[in-house]
Amino acid sequence: MIFERYSRPVLSFIYDQIGDRDVAEELAQETFVRAYRSLKSLREETKLSTWLFGIAKNVARESIRSRVRDRHNVDLDDDQVLDLSDQSPVPVHQLLDKEFNQVVQRSLAKLDDDKRTVFTLKVLHQRSYEEIAEITGFSIPKLKTDLHRARAEMRQRVGRYIGTIGT
């Protein structure tokens, strides 16, 4: 069943874009309802997962546009964890997985929409460039540039955790 197979990746992808569990759940619902409605438009050569991710991306984008994001961004700017001027090493005992997850989530929220979409699809969901191009409608050179820049930004914010998580 489509829902059983794809509910988790779709929900996770939307959560990566939105950063709010409740809203992500509602948008995942919306994604599957839209998918059901437009099942006839699914072309044979399109992978089901690519098609679903495409719908999820649109749903998430619409929601992001309609939400007031300023408040969210102000919160993030005030976040001590993301203070880039602080380059001192983080003590190992404080590197809890939970903290790491939070930092990744907040760093994702600071990326611009295109970079975040490309980064999550490639790095967190292991989609190929071709699939990402189909999901987003971007050209491959654009998505490679966005991906490179997104990696650089994420490295700057989360790089301190390399080699310390899960050890």
Add this chain to the structure above:
Amino acid sequence: MKCDDCVNLMETYLDGEATERESDQIQTHLATCSMCANKHEALTAENEMFARYDREVEVTPALWNGVAARIALEDRQAESKSKPGLGEWIAGWFAMPSFRFAAPTMALVLIALLIGLAYWRTKPQQPTHDNLIAHVDSPKPVTSSSPASTVKPSDQSITAPASAGTNTDSKEINSNVLAKYERPSRPNMVRSSDQSDVLPDTESNNGGTMEERDTASHLEQAQNLLLSFRNIKYSDTDEEVDVSYEKSESRRLLSENIMLRREAESSGKFPAKSVLGSLEPFLIDIANLPDKAKPTDVRQITDRVQRTEIVAELRSY
């Protein structure tokens, strides 16, 4: 291969997107260049780190229930829309009004009415000395001696039929007017459009926002629906119970409920979100019943309504 070329291709290589030829060249270069090998190692560690990212997101049964309910709802709506036959379609052509030319005229009339209304409303609020004398000399003591003489014209238009020349308090009268809209009997349940004509005037005095008024009106209708559902008369020997009215009402309220809950959530109104969230499963259950439901299904929902005291929760909001 030069180091610059190797570094430029490194991410593509690690993404598994480099061509076979590029991959071979990179591997050869990495074997001989410690600087690029270190870079490769760092990027690999970075990918491993992101692979450990855990969103702690769970797929709950509510997710599927919501999808199923919405799909079922849309299917039924589509069915009911597609039902009209050829005769109705032809009749529709004759009945369909065209506002192409009438719209500007209507707009002008509306503007004139608004100006007239504004003039009518503002005029009595600036009483002249002559007017005051006229009131005192008036042969009708009702308006001059009672506190109602200070009531604004807009209020008088509401109170006039009920007061019949008495000194009835305007609040009391308003509550009489409201009472007409409360707890309607099952077949004549009043829809939101009817209530919205009355509620905003009374609520705006309490300083409620448009959203709060909508929520209050919505919850009142939901309360009426649940009471109506709870009071459906049937016996265990009945094979089926007609719930078509409650069902259609529930469908309408369900979409309204989802919208209001989202609004409440996005604006941080958690008490409203909570009560709307508690209400939603009941609306979904009723909306998903067939027109002729089994008594056991009806009883199941009725029991839940009783057990969870949802009506009391709505009433207390």
